[in-house]
Amino acid sequence: MDKRKVILDCDPGHDDAFAIMLAVQHLDVLGVTTVGGNSPLANVTRNALKVLEVIGHADDVPVYAGHSCPMVAPLVTAPMFHGESGLDGPVVPEPTHVAQAEHAVDFICRTVMEQDDLTLIATGPLTNIAAAINREPRIVERVREVCIMGGSVTYGNWTPTAEFNIYVDPEAAARVFESGLHVKMCGLNLTRQAAFDEGTVERFRSLGTRAGDFAADLTEFFIGAGRSVNDTHVGCMHDACAVAWLVDPTLIRAVPMHIDVELAGTLTRGMTVCDYRHLCGPDPAVDLYRDPLHAPRGKRPNAEAALELDHDRYVDLVCSTLEAYD
Ligand code: BDR
Ligand code: CA
Numbered sequence: 001m002d003k004r005k006v007i008l009d010c011d012p013g014h015d016d017a018f019a020i021m022l023a024v025q026h027l028d029v030l031g032v033t034t035v036g037g038n039s040p041l042a043n044v045t046r047n048a049l050k051v052l053e054v055i056g057h058a059d060d061v062p063v064y065a066g067h068s069c070p071m072v073a074p075l076v077t078a079p080m081f082h083g084e085s086g087l088d089g090p091v092v093p094e095p096t097h098v099a100q101a102e103h104a105v106d107f108i109c110r111t112v113m114e115q116d117d118l119t120l121i122a123t124g125p126l127t128n129i130a131a132a133i134n135r136e137p138r139i140v141e142r143v144r145e146v147c148i149m150g151g152s153v154t155y156g157n158w159t160p161t162a163e164f165n166i167y168v169d170p171e172a173a174a175r176v177f178e179s180g181l182h183v184k185m186c187g188l189n190l191t192r193q194a195a196f197d198e199g200t201v202e203r204f205r206s207l208g209t210r211a212g213d214f215a216a217d218l219t220e221f222f223i224g225a226g227r228s229v230n231d232t233h234v235g236c237m238h239d240a241c242a243v244a245w246l247v248d249p250t251l252i253r254a255v256p257m258h259i260d261v262e263l264a265g266t267l268t269r270g271m272t273v274c275d276y277r278h279l280c281g282p283d284p285a286v287d288l289y290r291d292p293l294h295a296p297r298g299k300r301p302n303a304e305a306a307l308e309l310d311h312d313r314y315v316d317l318v319c320s321t322l323e324a325y326d
Contacts, residue, residue: 014219041067046094063100064107070125126176149191149242159270163188252308256303257303
């Protein structure tokens with residue numbers, strides 16, 4: 001079967017690194033594009049190149065650097081979770097490859113206009129994707145769908161109501177959700193189910209390969225960061241969920257939903273406001289997810305929101321992916 005064609009837009013980032021490793025193994029990655037987010041643009045671009053070198057694909061997967069900062073707001077980064085480099089933990093040599101000369105937004109627009117049936121995956125702030133829609137509005141009709149890690153049906157992480165990727169560039173996120181593109185949203189409510197623990201680290205380590213050790217080091221660092229910031233004992237590999245959803249749709253249960261992004265709220269800027277009134281039957285406790293498309297209330301869905309992850313099969317997929325490298 002032909003692999004699905006994708007562009008992966010990301011800000012590596014420990015969990016972005018897992019997203020790259022899954023995508024390159026299972027999908028036809030036409031390019032990795034980078035955006036300022038977890039760390040400044042130069043760092044995340046270097047990190048994308050490092051990941052591709054570790055898995056032996058830096059020659060066949062080109063990297064394109066995109067926007068260094070959000071459309072309106074100043075850039076916010078996350079060194080407390082990803083370290084100063086954006087990918088602290090594993091000891092990896094400086095990459096020998098460099099990014100392409102073409103800007104990420106030009107690459108996205110050009111490739112979408114040239115290639116049929118392309119899917120966008122976005123695991124960082126949505127700055128590049130929104131800029132691409134503004135630059136070439138016809139891409140909305142051409143892209144099959146955009147699968148994002150971002151937002152939440154429930155609570156946030158950067159603020160009580162906002163998840164990091166949407167919080168960093170809410171104007172870009174609003175542009176994407178209102179664009180007419182079909183959005184698959186892997187929000188925090190879902191990705192918090194993607195927890196890796198010390199046992200997962202051991203599984204990676206026991207592979208005895210470069211990719212396995214790299215994954216183990218990434219996860220150990222991420223667990224440690226979570227422990228010092230939030231007193232947790234696991235690392236949630238948020239971004240790889242967005243790729244896993246495309247690789248094996250049976251891993252995730254999702255429902256259609258209308259999603260808008262709050263831009264003005266003093267407490268809620270960056271919140272993904274999820275309208276799930278249409279999912280509520282006469283007795284929401286009993287009837288919550290029944291026949292969502294034909295229910296009468298709420299705005300017409302512009303997205304699919306992921307709700308439940310099959311955790312064990314997700315971890316198995318990551319392990320078998322790592323095993324396939326080397
Ligand atoms: C998201 O924020 C980033 O720190 C992660 O890479 C992920 O994309 C989770 O909120
Ligand atoms: Ca990310």
